[in-house]
Amino acid sequence: MxxxxxxxxxxxxxxxxxxxxxxxxxxxxxxxxxxxxHSLDSKDFLGSSDAMVHSYQNALSPTSNFIAVHRDHAKVTALYLPNIILLIKKQRLRPFLLSQCI
Structure with missing residues (x-):
């Protein structure tokens, strides 16, 4: 399916x-x-708040290698995705498919 x-x-x-x-x-x-x-959970299932964006910033670390973004809360994820992407770029991380690293 x-x-x-x-x-x-x-x-x-x-x-x-x-x-x-x-x-x-x-x-x-x-x-x-x-x-x-996953080694880093986006916690977007918790709902939308400015504090949630800061949880991304606090959770991102050089040792994290996978961020879980929950598709079952697409509206919340879409709302905060631009901020999440900025934080990821700031740390010089890059998005990829899981299958690319295995």
Missing amino acids: IKDILNYDVKYVRLPYGSYPKDAIKFAEQLGFVITE
Whole structure:
């Protein structure tokens, strides 16, 4: 179904909310997915606030290598994405697909 919508074979998935129940992992692996984790959570699921933007700034560090931006809250993510991108560029990080680094 995902391929029909995106015209792209999805191989890697991150389970929601940083939760990795064994039954969910088993189910995803049976479907052929590779489970990934994140080292920096955008916390955009918390809702919109100026404090949320500062949480990105405080969370970004040179050792972080993956930022989770939650698509289930697209309006909030879209609202703060320009600020997030500025913070990422300021630290000279660059966006990429997870599949590019594996």
